[in-house]
Amino acid sequence: MYEKILIANRGEIAAGILKSCRSLGIKTACVYSEADWDALHIKIADEAYCIGRGSGSKASYINISEIIDTALASGADAIHPGWGFLAENHLLARACEDAGIGFIGPDSTTLEKAGRKILAKELVESIGLPVVPGRAVINDVETLLSEAEKLGYPVLLKADTGKGGRFIVRLDSDQAAADAFRRLNREMTIAGETGGIFIEKYLENAYHIEFPLLADEQGNIVVFPEMNCSLQRRFQKLLVESPTTVLEPSLRDSMVEMTISIARAFDYRGAAGVEYLVDTDGNVYFLEINPRLPVERGVAEVLTGVDMLEEQIRISCGEALEFNTGYLTARGWAMECRINAEDPENNFTPVPGNVVEFSPPGGTGIRVDAGVYSGYEIPIYYDSCIAKVIVNGRSRENAIRRMASALRQFTVRGVSTTIPFFKNLLCNEYFLDGQVTTDFSQHELFLSLCKVRDIPDEVAAILAALDIHVRHTKAKRSVSGFKWGSPGPVWGVASRLNLMNGRNL
Incomplete structure (x- = not known):
């Protein structure tokens, strides 16, 4: 096992790596930029080093020579790149190999193939699998x-x-x-x-499905339950849930086998995520492989009880997986909402600034992975994600209600966030029916969910009662000319009252 790991990242993932290192008894060092002088990860690491004298990432988080020099100076015997920045850069992996430092990820040769989308598609196609x-x-x-x-x-x-x-x-x-x-x-x-x-x-109205995996040096591969990543904005995931409502068991089994075949084709070691697009006819196409720890690892972890980050570190040390290989069965349903410092009403524009109050939710089946705190100043230079809310429940409906409860508890003041958007989404019939595809963000309905409106409780109560009356009537007879499940304001507000305020009338 490593004695000291240098974390070459920031924010929520840096905090997560620090937590796992403590659990494994590993000392930690981290790097930071001048703009991150008050970041959470430098407050909780054993050692922190400012690299680069600029605020952007070029002088710091993607400065390979500075990161290697800092690792050597700090006495770290491995570097964890997290995700983003240099996590998929084979040059960092090669620099670690040249310097005799462990790289917590695949080797440089594998990373060069997997980190380039064209080479990855060529390799997958060469083993007879369909690609986009x-x-x-x-x-x-x-x-x-x-x-x-x-x-x-x-x-x-x-x-x-x-x-x-x-x-x-x-x-x-x-x-x-x-x-x-x-x-x-x-x-x-x-x-x-x-x-x-x-x-x-571009495949229209497709489902974006990802299978996380772990692979060790002994040739063992374990595949985690699939994640539906279709709800996106600007090709970046907003909400992820697992398992999915869109895969038949036979198709799921086929995709698990595809995922194992792809991992073997790359001779993969470590943690990864294999992404596919599934069209409306059930045709599956390989999209890409993410050769690093999956960003949505929390979803996989709460569903299976396996800590992907800790296992990734163990694999990097040459240890074998200690649990059954193959497919890990989901225990219930999990869901993740990315809490970004963004304005949903203004095309999800990032809104850096001072976090006056950051009060995350808690309770059974609720997990929050965060990289900020009350009083923290969000810089303009980096990703806008400040936290992830992850819940798990017995069923999809239970997970949705638990997420609604968690968002109701979550208080962030000082900056706009995506919390109001998710509150609207969770009570929308289109989402509740599991119909969301990758085209959803282009629909007028998606834009309507970005609107934030404060409805007086008295009005919401009346609308909720009307909603229940109509649903009861629907069960007895159909109403000509009305499309049930259409996103009218009455149904949205009524459901919002029941889900967000915890009232059932």
Whole structure:
């Protein structure tokens, strides 16, 4: 087992790694930027080192030489990259190998293949598995137009080494092609992304499914219950639930076998997430492999009782998995909401600022992974996620009610957050029916859920009573001309009263 680990990350994941290290009896050191002088992770680590004299990540969290030098100076025998930043960068893994420092993740050769989307798709296709159509490299607008015509609109432009849903642009016609290509190039340059751009077919109304996994050096592979990641904004996940309402048992079994085959094809070691798109006809397409700890690891953990982060560290030390390999059965239902410092009414624009009060919920079946505290100043330079609320229950309905209760308890003052959006979502019929696909964020209904309206309790009580009366009537007879489950304001507010305020009339 490692004696000291350097955490090359920040925020919620850095705090999570610190917690797991303490559980395993491992000393910790962390790095931070000048903008993170009061960050949570530097307050709880055994040692903290400021690297880079700038506020952005280029001088600090993606500065490989500084991170390696700090690890050596601190006496750390391993580096944990978390997720984002350098977690999928084979150059950091190779620098660790050259310096004799453990890298908690796959080796540099595996990471180079898995961390580049084009190479990953080529490898998966070579073992006879279906991939999302399209992987041509785009170096100019002419090539873009030619490849888009072959695939048919809509298409996506993606950074080959992009991660976390970043550097993706959707195109619906030739008209916007040139501007989109230039814009994506500019964004990648600013962020220091050195990979190329490729084109991919956009599959409409698909379900985004991810299977987390662990693989050890002894060849054992365990696959966790699938997660439905379809509810997104700007190609980034907002809500995740597991298992899903959209996979038949036979399809689930097939996808588990696909996931194991893919892990073996990469000769994978460590923690990862394999992502797929499933269309409305049940066709499955490999999307990508995330060669690092899954961001939604909390969902997998509460469903199975397995601490993915601790197991990832053990695997990195050469230890074998101590539980059955294959597929881990879900115990109940789990759900995660990402609490971002964003304004849902303004296209989820990030809103950095001072967190006047941060009071997370608690109770049975409620977990909060957070990276902020009361009085913390959210900087403008990094990801807007400040916490994740994770719940588990006996059933999907039970998990939804528990999440509603958790959000009702959650108090964040000083900055706007996504909490009001989730409160609206959890009582919406479309979501309750499990119908959400990756296109949901483009629907008018999604935009209506972003509106925050304060309804007096007296009015909400009347609407709730009316809602119950109508539902009772629905059970007895149908009403001509009315589409049940449509997102009218009466039903939304009424359900909101029952779910959010804990009242059942």
